[in-house]
Amino acid sequence: MLSRSLRRAAVGGAATVLLLALAACSGTSGDDGKVSVVTGFYPLQFVTERIGGDHVKVTNLAQPGAEPHDIELKPSQIGEISDAKLVIRFKGVQPQLDDAVGQNAAGHDLDVSTVTPPATGANHRGATEDAGAPDPHVWLDPTRLAAIAGTVSGRLSQLDPDHAADYADNADALLQELTKLDGEYAAGLKQCQRHEIVTSHAAFGYLADRYGLTQIALSGLTPDTEPTPQQLATVAAEAKRLGATTIFFETLVSPKVAETLAAEVGAKTAVLDPLEGLTEGGTGDYLSVMRTNLEALRAALGCA
Template identity: 35%
Template sequence: MKFNMGRALIGLLFIIVLAGCGRGGTNQLVEGKVNVVTSFYPIYEFASAIGGEDANVINLLPTGVEPHEWTPRSNDIITASKAQLFFYNGAGLEGWVPSFLKGLSQDSKVKTVEVSKGIPLIEAGEGADGHDHSAGASNANEPEAHEMDPHTWVSPKSAMQIAKNIKDSYVLVDPAHKAGYKSRYDKLAEQLNKLDAKFTSVLAKTNKKEIVVSHQAFGYLCRDYGLTQHAIMGLSPDAEPRAQDIIELSKVVKQDNIKYIFFEELVSDKLARTLAGETGVQTLVLNPVEGLTKQEEQNKDNYFTLMEKNLQNLILALQ
């Protein structure tokens, strides 16, 4: 029997395509499961954990991309139109959502859920003591009127409400699998409760309570665990601070005997390192868990491993 190389290659490609569909590969909808589209990483992780084998979860934001300035493509709108659930953070994080929702097909039955609903929101500039500690907050690029801090998930305590909203949404669209969703939610809630208890216990014992961060992403973490953030930039990591803001922050670093300036891995660390250099202190990572870097993805990091690393770095900085 003569071997036909062309047919063999076509057959192999067909098998690969089928395998991709079976896995629910990137942006692939899966028949017989609740198809869920999420706006960025933390929601994707929680939705995947709670959905389990009953759900196919597609994350819009690519690995290594910072979510504040990202916008979806037309293919993303098509995918969301055919899904059963669309989870987004809300509170002003995803500025593209209103036009995205208007772009959904007219026959779409997707249920859209703002997962931060129910979390008491922080107004822009509020630290743990209710005062503005963001150097970039007064920048002209930052809206002044009633801008809310969208970084709800960075606190394990607030993340519990996000998880509950996701669970309730699954049960609403797929009541037949309610028991599975509740069981997996209970497991995730237990993890979040343990993490919350650890943050509460450990941070209550630190000598210092002031942190200097690259952008104002840690308001909920600070509010829930008794800390105060001083941010180089405002709520958006691309808001450039003024020279006088940096001078004021330099004074804070020296007056409060701060030893570390925190930076993030998905945005430039230039300003954080500049401030650290000028004040003679060191830098450390404090991760807002807005997404995974390619290295973190390879390391199989997740919300819990990154938050544990955050806690260890906070302990070091607040001694």
């Protein structure tokens, strides 16, 4: 179960004021009086919007349909980073954002990798590149995202103490939803015929660790890395040995490699979304996409 104490973390700070001329001291920005927050990619946007509610204005630097790792910042986005009261990032995921924060936003950023540090040696077989690199995909474990949510609530409360109670209440509501989601995953994946998931990208190590699965990945932590013929043959042989029925690919990269592997194995393909960003024109949010992922996993693994 998730700790309710997370929602009250780090509340405090200077009082807000009403005049626009003093907005920089109050933690608000613009004539709407809202706290301006810039986030690096979708899961951080989701958490901030859910906790901040009507009191924050959130700008996500990674647009829907775009792969967030290779973001190239425009001058206007550099300006947004500089003007924001808070920049929320995961150090190492977006190097250009890390550089921009160092040059333009030092001291008013939140690096969530310090909240739930990334593990190395991700839970996967098959791919060998990036084997010792930090895996940033912590948000695919709802309990880790909950820890981030608690810290975001605390920072917003420091910036805008007049609305600290609202931030705490919103964080509490989100933590309850994440607790429920965690329970759904634990129950839904408890009794399955198979416990190995074959993926095109080694993004699901935290999810696998949390729910007793093993990830067999074609490529490492970088989603657009092409596997070598040897890697393809190794994963194909393992998938056949395990009787895998599904090869998973993700939403923001080409499914061609997964389709090639599926044809070799005699399996089908399906989407398993790493939630690095929403698809362009797509609907839903973190919670609904995670539940869609759960149903895809249950079908692939033959869960009761």
